[in-house]
Amino acid sequence: MINVAVLGYGTVGGGVVEVLDKNKEVVAKKAGEEVNLKYILDLRDFPGDKFEDKIVHDFEEIINDPEIDIIAEAMGGVEPAFTFAKRALSNAKSFCTSNKELVAKHGPELIKLAKDNNVNFLFEASVGGGIPIIRPLLDAVTADEIISIEGILNGTTNYILTKMDRDGVDYDTVLKEAQDKGYAERNPEADVEGYDAVRKISILGSLAYGKHIDFEEVYTEGITKISAEDFKYARAIGRAIKLIGSVKHVEGKYYAMVSPLMLSEENPLYAVNGVFNSILVNGNMVDKVMFYGRGAGKLPTASAVVSDIVEEAKLKKTNKPIEWSAQKLEVSDHGNDKKQYFARIKGDPIAKFPEIRKLFAGIDVDLIQLPELEGEFAIVTGMISENDFEEKAKSIYGLISRIRLGK
Amino acid sequence: MINVAVLGYGTVGGGVVEVLDKNKEVVAKKAGEEVNLKYILDLRDFPGDKFEDKIVHDFEEIINDPEIDIIAEAMGGVEPAFTFAKRALSNAKSFCTSNKELVAKHGPELIKLAKDNNVNFLFEASVGGGIPIIRPLLDAVTADEIISIEGILNGTTNYILTKMDRDGVDYDTVLKEAQDKGYAERNPEADVEGYDAVRKISILGSLAYGKHIDFEEVYTEGITKISAEDFKYARAIGRAIKLIGSVKHVEGKYYAMVSPLMLSEENPLYAVNGVFNSILVNGNMVDKVMFYGRGAGKLPTASAVVSDIVEEAKLKKTNKPIEWSAQKLEVSDHGNDKKQYFARIKGDPIAKFPEIRKLFAGIDVDLIQLPELEGEFAIVTGMISENDFEEKAKSIYGLISRIRLGK
Numbered sequence: 001m002i003n004v005a006v007l008g009y010g011t012v013g014g015g016v017v018e019v020l021d022k023n024k025e026v027v028a029k030k031a032g033e034e035v036n037l038k039y040i041l042d043l044r045d046f047p048g049d050k051f052e053d054k055i056v057h058d059f060e061e062i063i064n065d066p067e068i069d070i071i072a073e074a075m076g077g078v079e080p081a082f083t084f085a086k087r088a089l090s091n092a093k094s095f096c097t098s099n100k101e102l103v104a105k106h107g108p109e110l111i112k113l114a115k116d117n118n119v120n121f122l123f124e125a126s127v128g129g130g131i132p133i134i135r136p137l138l139d140a141v142t143a144d145e146i147i148s149i150e151g152i153l154n155g156t157t158n159y160i161l162t163k164m165d166r167d168g169v170d171y172d173t174v175l176k177e178a179q180d181k182g183y184a185e186r187n188p189e190a191d192v193e194g195y196d197a198v199r200k201i202s203i204l205g206s207l208a209y210g211k212h213i214d215f216e217e218v219y220t221e222g223i224t225k226i227s228a229e230d231f232k233y234a235r236a237i238g239r240a241i242k243l244i245g246s247v248k249h250v251e252g253k254y255y256a257m258v259s260p261l262m263l264s265e266e267n268p269l270y271a272v273n274g275v276f277n278s279i280l281v282n283g284n285m286v287d288k289v290m291f292y293g294r295g296a297g298k299l300p301t302a303s304a305v306v307s308d309i310v311e312e313a314k315l316k317k318t319n320k321p322i323e324w325s326a327q328k329l330e331v332s333d334h335g336n337d338k339k340q341y342f343a344r345i346k347g348d349p350i351a352k353f354p355e356i357r358k359l360f361a362g363i364d365v366d367l368i369q370l371p372e373l374e375g376e377f378a379i380v381t382g383m384i385s386e387n388d389f390e391e392k393a394k395s396i397y398g399l400i401s402r403i404r405l406g407k
Numbered sequence: 408m409i410n411v412a413v414l415g416y417g418t419v420g421g422g423v424v425e426v427l428d429k430n431k432e433v434v435a436k437k438a439g440e441e442v443n444l445k446y447i448l449d450l451r452d453f454p455g456d457k458f459e460d461k462i463v464h465d466f467e468e469i470i471n472d473p474e475i476d477i478i479a480e481a482m483g484g485v486e487p488a489f490t491f492a493k494r495a496l497s498n499a500k501s502f503c504t505s506n507k508e509l510v511a512k513h514g515p516e517l518i519k520l521a522k523d524n525n526v527n528f529l530f531e532a533s534v535g536g537g538i539p540i541i542r543p544l545l546d547a548v549t550a551d552e553i554i555s556i557e558g559i560l561n562g563t564t565n566y567i568l569t570k571m572d573r574d575g576v577d578y579d580t581v582l583k584e585a586q587d588k589g590y591a592e593r594n595p596e597a598d599v600e601g602y603d604a605v606r607k608i609s610i611l612g613s614l615a616y617g618k619h620i621d622f623e624e625v626y627t628e629g630i631t632k633i634s635a636e637d638f639k640y641a642r643a644i645g646r647a648i649k650l651i652g653s654v655k656h657v658e659g660k661y662y663a664m665v666s667p668l669m670l671s672e673e674n675p676l677y678a679v680n681g682v683f684n685s686i687l688v689n690g691n692m693v694d695k696v697m698f699y700g701r702g703a704g705k706l707p708t709a710s711a712v713v714s715d716i717v718e719e720a721k722l723k724k725t726n727k728p729i730e731w732s733a734q735k736l737e738v739s740d741h742g743n744d745k746k747q748y749f750a751r752i753k754g755d756p757i758a759k760f761p762e763i764r765k766l767f768a769g770i771d772v773d774l775i776q777l778p779e780l781e782g783e784f785a786i787v788t789g790m791i792s793e794n795d796f797e798e799k800a801k802s803i804y805g806l807i808s809r810i811r812l813g814k
Contacts, residue, residue: 015692019550019692022691022692023550023551023552023691023692026549026550026551026552027549027550029730030549030550031549032728124547130692130693130694130696131696132543132547132548132696135543135546135547136539136542136543136547139542139546139718140531140539140542140543140714141539141710141714142433142434142437142438142713142714142717142718143426143430143433143434143437143709143710143711143712143713143714143716143717144430144433144710145430145433210436268678268683268699271675271678276675283710284429284430285422285426285429285430285537285706285707285709285710285713286537286700286701286706286707286710286711287537287700287701287704287706287707288700288701289537289538289539289698289699289700289701290697290698290699290700291696291697291698291699292675292696292697292698292699293693293694293695293696293697294693294694294695294696297694299692299693299694300692300693300694302550302692303548303550303551303690303692303693304550304693305550306549306550306692307547307548307549307550309550310549310550311546311549321439323436
């Protein structure tokens with residue numbers, strides 16, 4: 001029998017308890033032995049709760065119990081999760097977590113500490129909620145050089161963008177509706193500004209390339225400036241606007257970024273709608289493989305946490321190496337990366353488009369005009385470096401917005 | 408250093424050799440040691456080939472070499488692959504394969520033999536080509552009861568169906584074109600009749616439920632009767648026609664089947680087009696997760712075979728248990744399973760639809776008429792058991808075709 005403690009009895013923690021309870025049999029079968037929930041750490045009491053008797057308020061009770069083999073953390077935030085993780089691993093207790101802040105910030109240190117103590121630090125649920133992505137990346141796509149990873153990594157923003165696209169309404173309207181429905185937080189900054197996605201893509205990139213990507217150094221652009229009009233143009237050119245986190249390895253250089261992209265129908269992420277997340281891994285042999293599912297939510301996320309518990313049970317306290325060193329991955333300036341651009345411009349194209357063509361001399365520029373949008377037009381450029389585009393964009397009088405194109 | 412022999416220097420075998428060569432570094436890093444290709448077994452000689460000196464014609468040379476740790480088979484067909492697999496495992500050499508015929512037919516026996524000899528029998532490439540699906544199913548979706556697995560498991564048929572849909576042409580025309588392009592075999596039976604897909608879904612179902620599904624007992628219907636007109640109706644009701652292999656566990660009963668299904672846009676398999684494959688796993692906690700990629704092709708399939716070699720290298724000749732017993736899974740009669748049906752009928756709906764409604768008394772029946780298809784109409788029924796539908800269908804005079812609806 002394996003004894004588990006769950007830290008935090010909120011949404012995800014409650015889900016972990018529920019999965020361990022309802023799927024007790026299948027979990028025991030997969031783990032090879034019974035998985036027993038011994039403690040739930042929470043500051044609150046839960047009178048009348050089915051697991052009331054498991055609640056403890058003091059982490060010391062858990063860490064000092066030699067029977068506890070695995071600690072599953074679902075509190076979120078860097079502290080006290082980081083302190084608890086270090087103490088657990090130092091005391092030869094495996095630790096698994098759904099906490100992307102913790103993993104993005106302290107992943108390498110905790111992986112090393114787990115190794116030093118011959119236990120495991122696992123974090124399947126920290127990216128993509130219920131979607132198996134960490135494990136496949138580490139254990140399945142092992143014959144490939146990873147060329148790139150692109151992902152829809154945040155369900156709230158994907159819900160908002162899908163809704164804007166389908167209903168033709170503005171960002172603020174959809175955000176408010178999403179907040180009313182509980183799909184978006186009252187303070188939506190972490191989601192809509194890309195702060196959530198950038199942690200997740202930094203975790204995936206660090207695992208793909210074995211060195212640490214500091215999420216604070218990754219260019220991050222959210223969705224707050226996307227308009228209903230942008231979607232009209234996108235649809236006219238057969239594209240969808242998605243918030244994409246990406247890392248890639250091109251000609252010896254590494255790039256990482258979070259930003260809205262206009263994706264073509266050829267990209268399998270194009271069809272990923274609503275609260276779903278999806279991660280596209282591009283290997284030099286396997287080509288593109290995609291992993292899709294619920295990127296958040298109580299039970300899907302808990303399912304991923306419990307899959308870590310099952311793996312830790314199977315590993316029986318031997319360390320499984322994870323290559324993610326503390327050494328920083330040098331991420332190249334995204335300004336030198338080449339992309340196509342969409343730009344929306346105020347004014348009459350008959351007057352303005354000739355000068356724009358001149359401005360982008362040597363680079364193809366297509367004109368898009370939509371009958372329903374008077375007094376403006378849009379352009380789509382050929383491949384151009386971000387720096388070059390931004391420099392030229394300064395000379396475009398009446399520039400309303402610009403969105404990068406993805407493949 | 409790990410020594411590997413590759414059996415069969417055809418498309419997939421050649422791919423395995425290429426991946427081991429081109430990705431030598433990444434493979435060594437993931438495997439934890441150098442992976443050395445020592446032999447390639449093939450009846451032919453390959454004068455001038457880069458790996459000419461590795462070619463051997465006699466399996467005895469491989470099986471009797473104590474330095475060989477892993478044998479990777481890419482010959483296809485049950486024999487001599489089965490004999491070679493048994494001899495390899497009995498000689499404590501791990502065996503991995505891309506051979507779905509072998510795995511579907513003899514999976515449980517080879518898994519047991521591997522266990523008895525403390526080595527491994529791995530077969531990631533046997534389903535979904537380059538898509539990681541076997542490993543995720545065994546190692547990642549471990550906290551869930553698997554409610555169902557549905558998959559687009561054959562690239563040739565998905566290419567044909569996609570092409571029929573997009574170009575509005577008939578099955579025979581597209582098949583011929585696919586054959587000319589090399590996407591379909593001269594004898595396309597294994598693909599178009601679903602014989603390939605049924606082996607793959609039987610493998611996935613056996614792994615999901617731990618008992619053996621005999622593919623020969625699974626109801627299998629191919630795509631040869633699908634017409635351009637069926638696609639017109641499908642589009643009119645917002646659906647796509649896909650060849651789906653499925654297993655499910657409902658109210659204590661197991662069902663398995665391969666057949667064309669009309670899928671709604673809500674199903675993530677709806678948007679899987681061309682040669683791509685995709686597998687949707689529905690767990691009771693994680694909900695739907697999907698795995699997508701290239702289901703065939705030299706390098707994608709080889710990538711999966713090499714990922715098995717990497718795993719076997721990491722396992723260092725300790726057996727990793729795989730639950731797939733020789734005990735047969737009792738698959739219920741699909742005739743008792745309830746589904747919605749689409750049926751295309753010759754004649755005038757004004758005259759015929761009232762009697763059809765009477766025939767299906769108690770079950771909703773919708774009428775579809777397309778202006779461009781004169782002298783015929785179609786119906787979509789509510790949920791009805793397959794047996795009931797087939798019984799009633801006998802009384803529909805002028806029935807042209809029927810296709811099940813999927814979710």
